[in-house]
Amino acid sequence: MASSSSPLVPSLAPLQSPSSSSSPSHSPFSPPSSILIIGAGVFGLGTALALARRHEFSQCSITIVDRSDPAQPGLFPARDAASIDSSRIIRADYPDAAYAALAAEAQAQWRKQANPSDLGAQGRYHESGLLLVADGVPPPANAPPAAAAAIDKAKLTGMDYARLSWANVLSLASDDHELANHIRELPDAAAIREAARTGGGGSGTWGYINHGSGWADATASMAWLFDQVQQTGRITFVAGTANRLERSGSTVTGARLADGRVLSADLVVLAAGAWTGGLLDISGRAIATGQVLGYLEITQDEQDQLSKMPVILNLTTGLFVIPPSNGILKVARHAYGYANPETLDTEPLPLSPLSPPSTHGVSLPRTHMSDPTSSIPPEGAEDLRRALHEMVPLPGLPDRPFIKTRLCWYQDTPTADFIVDYHPEWQGLFVATGDSGHGFKFLPVLGEKIADCIMGNCPSAFKDKWAWKHVSGETLEKGSVVTEDGSRGGLRRLVLQEELGKATAPQTA
Ligand SMILES: *[C@@H]1O[C@H](CO)[C@@H](O)[C@H](O)[C@H]1NC(C)=O
Numbered sequence: 001m002a003s004s005s006s007p008l009v010p011s012l013a014p015l016q017s018p019s020s021s022s023s024p025s026h027s028p029f030s031p032p033s034s035i036l037i038i039g040a041g042v043f044g045l046g047t048a049l050a051l052a053r054r055h056e057f058s059q060c061s062i063t064i065v066d067r068s069d070p071a072q073p074g075l076f077p078a079r080d081a082a083s084i085d086s087s088r089i090i091r092a093d094y095p096d097a098a099y100a101a102l103a104a105e106a107q108a109q110w111r112k113q114a115n116p117s118d119l120g121a122q123g124r125y126h127e128s129g130l131l132l133v134a135d136g137v138p139p140p141a142n143a144p145p146a147a148a149a150a151i152d153k154a155k156l157t158g159m160d161y162a163r164l165s166w167a168n169v170l171s172l173a174s175d176d177h178e179l180a181n182h183i184r185e186l187p188d189a190a191a192i193r194e195a196a197r198t199g200g201g202g203s204g205t206w207g208y209i210n211h212g213s214g215w216a217d218a219t220a221s222m223a224w225l226f227d228q229v230q231q232t233g234r235i236t237f238v239a240g241t242a243n244r245l246e247r248s249g250s251t252v253t254g255a256r257l258a259d260g261r262v263l264s265a266d267l268v269v270l271a272a273g274a275w276t277g278g279l280l281d282i283s284g285r286a287i288a289t290g291q292v293l294g295y296l297e298i299t300q301d302e303q304d305q306l307s308k309m310p311v312i313l314n315l316t317t318g319l320f321v322i323p324p325s326n327g328i329l330k331v332a333r334h335a336y337g338y339a340n341p342e343t344l345d346t347e348p349l350p351l352s353p354l355s356p357p358s359t360h361g362v363s364l365p366r367t368h369m370s371d372p373t374s375s376i377p378p379e380g381a382e383d384l385r386r387a388l389h390e391m392v393p394l395p396g397l398p399d400r401p402f403i404k405t406r407l408c409w410y411q412d413t414p415t416a417d418f419i420v421d422y423h424p425e426w427q428g429l430f431v432a433t434g435d436s437g438h439g440f441k442f443l444p445v446l447g448e449k450i451a452d453c454i455m456g457n458c459p460s461a462f463k464d465k466w467a468w469k470h471v472s473g474e475t476l477e478k479g480s481v482v483t484e485d486g487s488r489g490g491l492r493r494l495v496l497q498e499e500l501g502k503a504t505a506p507q508t509a
Contacts, residue, residue, distance in 0.1 A: 039271035050451035086322075
């Protein structure tokens with residue numbers, strides 16, 4: 001434990017001052033002597049790696065606690081964590097210029113394949129291209145990219161999202177000759193169908209293809225990241241489930257695990273993804289939402305026929321299909337998702353030391369591990385079918401039974417901005433969560449940015465976006481968080497249990 005003469009973390013006031021990094025009066029960052037990171041996903045593991053590589057932390061002990069045990073083959077990441085399975089879209093196609101730029105930075109790492117130890121090597125990254133489409137009336141062609149700044153992110157439609165992404169990709173391409181050759185506008189359904197290379201492509205009205213985007217193998221990439229972390233020789237892994245944050249006065253002092261062990265540290269970095277709400281009252285700021293996905297087995301012949309297909313993402317519906325690999329085709333939906341409100345056995349850490357315990361229900365993941373009989377609601381399954389019919393209409397394929405379905409749990413924020421900030425009310429607590437279903441692509445760069453924020457030097461483009469937001473009492477009363485960044489399809493405010501209930505009734509009738 002740090003003594004009172006050496007602050008645990010930089011005092012919060014200077015961090016919040018916009019001029020803090022340049023102000024000569026700002027006291028230099030003084031690293032804590034121990035850090036506990038809760039969660040070994042893209043946020044937590046990436047942060048561990050970045051901290052371990054910084055000389056400022058050379059005297060700091062760094063521990064990660066996670067439900068999964070990385071020493072056990074096949075168990076890491078946890079089998080129901082977000083960043084697992086065969087594929088994640090890797091794109092710099094964002095309507096928001098800051099994320100587009102950060103993703104382009106990550107993309108440069110994904111593309112590295114010359115050595116087996118490079119991130120993109122050994123089949124971890126595939127530059128298949130990404131076809132983005134949307135329905136509706138596109139805004140006038142050549143709408144000035146400046147419109148991006150003026151647009152209210154909270155009111156974006158799928159078409160806005162696609163158009164603004166196009167504007168950002170064009171602007172990235174203006175000083176990237178290679179990218180310029182990689183992108184093409186698709187002004188009508190015929191052009192979209194041709195670019196899909198599946199014989200499908202529906203009737204979307206506008207889109208573009210970016211041959212410089214693609215997909216990555218999530219499990220393999222996480223194993224790569226874990227390997228990088230191991231090589232530092234600096235991180236202690238603890239396998240266990242954190243189920244409470246420990247506190248003393250207004251300071252968070254560590255975490256209590258389900259088996260009763262207590263891990264103490266001067267600074268706790270909470271990076272528990274969709275499970276965050278079980279540990280900390282984050283109501284009004286983030287919510288766990290379940291997103292449907294399904295896998296189909298396909299023949300070698302079908303895989304050959306689809307060998308040229310890009311990732312296809314329909315921003316009007318949120319439905320997307322990833323090119324097949326190893327005889328498996330994946331279809332999924334990036335939507336508003338399902339909430340799963342639960343009552344907790346242990347109260348999450350309240351909003352402040354003086355707050356009463358939260359009375360809000362908390363949405364938490366319900367997965368095949370917490371509930372082995374779980375399936376996906378019929379509403380979601382039907383939508384996945386619709387995507388297959390529209391996007392991959394090979395004979396007999398769209399109606400083939402799924403070999404597996406699952407819910408992928410996002411930690412969604414209202415604007416799809418991450419939350420990467422010191423908690424304003426609790427000393428010793430840093431929050432790194434709110435992936436909003438788009439964190440994975442940042443795997444090679446996000447930890448560095450989080451480490452910058454821990455050191456009080458958050459990138460200026462993200463300082464406000466990633467800040468712990470003030471939320472009005474009225475918003476809290478309304479309860480649920482809905483992500484309105486224009487990328488989501490599907491219906492709003494679906495509750496998992498209700499939707500699952502609709503499953504059994506018609507089928508057994
Ligand atoms: C995208 O979804 C819309 C709405 O369902 C549909 O009309 C369109 O055909 C879809 N486009 C593609 C390429 O699947």
